[in-house]
């Protein structure tokens with residue numbers, strides 16, 4: 082602008098100068114002509130004419146120049162007023178400049194906030210997301226009449242049910258479920274948000290898993306008519322990067338490799354006939370990511386170029402024919418898209434990877450009937466897939482060690498499965514985004530494989546990772562961890578208790594076994610006893626018959642008849658033996674004690690050889706000391722090694738009560754006498770023991786018996802069914818007649834193995850306690 086003004090001013094200046102010069106010339110000419118005119122005016126006027134013409138020309142020239150001058154002046158004037166900004170304009174310009182800077186800064190802030198929010202949305206949906214896609218029944222399946230075992234309930238979104246052969250249904254839920262009729266667009270619409278994260282600097286990994294022939298390659302690669310996730314992803318990346326043009330500058334690079342039999346092969350080599358380069362995974366210096374040195378990395382600028390690259394890579398891929406898929410992928414195919422981004426506003430640089438993985442089919446070797454090379458391939462495939470499962474499990478359980486290096490597949494995907502690495506001015510932390518497509522077949526013939534795949538996918542879906550979830554409530558996570566710890570402890574304790582319970586149950590079983598054996602023994606003994614009783618009754622009946630013939634004893638017989646006790650009830654009518662249990666039975670009530678009649682039963686064991694049982698009624702009165710006493714002794718013969726245990730024999734012995742009680746041979750009496758001899762309080766202490774006190778009462782006088790004894794001859798005194806015994810009977814064959822004595826004689830006398838073992842607790846339960854009545 083300034084030069085223009087300067088030029089204008091110069092022109093005006095020059096015009097003014099020339100005007101002045103012209104004016105000067107004109108004036109000088111006029112002066113000359115006046116002087117000359119005076120001189121030439123008189124007689125000679127001819128030579129003045131050219132000068133006048135010259136003046137006239139110059140005058141018109143002056144007029145022209147004057148006009149130009151005026152117009153130039155106007156022009157200059159207009160330039161100076163219209164073109165130069167005033168101070169207001171300059172102020173506005175300054176303000177606008179400031180505002181522009183502010184907006185730039187705001188944009189950077191908002192764009193990073195958008196990135197963050199977008200990332201959070203992805204994380205809230207799940208950093209590891211699982212989509213299930215079911216392919217339609219194919220021609221072969223339709224031809225052989227296979228039915229679909231997959232059911233989709235429209236009311237339950239993202240769920241599917243597998244109908245088993247027994248009509249039972251198993252339900253599965255995923256982040257998205259695609260039915261056979263869902264097309265490639267529908268599938269990619271749900272995939273898109275995850276994919277575009279890579280442009281924000283996040284690592285993304287998408288892989289397709291499933292049985293062979295279920296559509297993994299169809300989903301990832303697609304066909305020219307139905308392009309898959311790989312192509313659509315790159316198309317979307319180009320679209321978004323174009324949208325962000327001017328703010329972000331992106332560069333996209335594509336690599337394609339396959340892991341075949343645990344070897345890495347570059348699929349983008351120029352000449353596929355060349356021997357394959359040996360590629361290895363190396364830890365990169367920057368950020369510790371996994372790199373494959375020597376792997377072709379082609380920069381791509383447009384979708385068509387990408388499509389050509391994908392096609393050429395797919396052509397080189399190892400495929401083979403199995404009976405499950407004519408073009409079965411025998412390797413894991415990995416397409417890596419490297420995105421380098423630069424923020425044009427703040428200069429921030431990012432580098433992120435997007436892995437698009439078409440896994441080899443998870444097949445059962447037996448099912449697809451392969452052998453030779455195919456078998457070897459299948460083994461490698463299954464090994465690497467199980468390594469992937471292990472990594473996922475370890476991630477799910479937040480294990481300290483994740484076995485990435487167990488296979489080439491997991492090793493190469495390590496950084497994509499763990500954390501995002503951003504290079505440049507600013508590093509942003511965060512987990513990578515993983516999306517898995519679990520591909521299934523609807524056919525009933527693939528039911529087993531379908532269930533396996535769905536179970537694996539459910540396990541993957543169980544991984545709850547991602548900073549949004551982690552950061553959303555760290556205390557909650559800590560609480561869960563503690564709960565898990567407690568659960569582990571509880572489980573341990575439960576196991577311990579179960580072990581204890583088992584050992585107690587074993588001991589109980591052993592005890593019950595012993596108890597059963599003992600019960601059987603008791604039953605045997607009861608039978609023996611019944612036998613013995615029968616024999617005895619017979620003997621007694623015979624003795625009674627013999628005595629009843631004697632007429633001299635008629636009167637006595639009449640008397641005895643009134644006192645005679647009814648014969649013992651048959652064994653069936655007696656109280657049954659109590660069942661042996663492991664519990665101590667409650668104390669049985671004491672038998673009612675008759676006034677003046679005391680009874681005791683004592684069992685005395687004399688070693689293992691025999692067992693004696695003594696029953697007696699004993700008055701302590703001096704007179705009564707002479708009353709013949711009767712002791713019943715059960716004798717068990719010495720067990721011999723060659724003979725079975727003989728039934729014990731019982732003998733009844735009538736004895737005379739010795740002069741002093743100290744001569745009693747019963748255990749009670751022995752103990753009593755020991756007390757008496759030892760110290761004076763012996764008896765008192767004995768009396769304090771209720772059982773012993775009961776025994777001691779036995780030795781108190783019985784008035785009833787005393788009277789009878791006074792009025793009846795010794796041989797006749799006892800009222801019993803044995804009253805018929807002749808008076809001439811020898812003292813050894815004396816039979817008591819008193820009902821109590823007789824009853825005591827009849828009391829069941831049992832040799833119990835429990836007694837022999839000292840099992841006192843069982844005594845009450847095994848021995849009848851009511852035989853005294």
Ligand SMILES: Nc1ncnc2c1ncn2[C@@H]1O[C@H](COP(=O)(O)OP(=O)(O)OP(=O)(O)O)[C@@H](O)[C@H]1O
Pocket residue numbers: 215216217219261291292293294295296297298299300406408409410411440441442443520
């Ligand atoms: N959703 C679908 N719609 C139509 N056709 C499909 C679908 N999914 C798969 N197919 C067809 O099924 C056949 C097998 O698919 P594909 O080769 O993708 O299976 P795969 O899982 O990759 O098998 P492999 O593991 O053996 O490589 C192909 O012919 C494919 O076109």
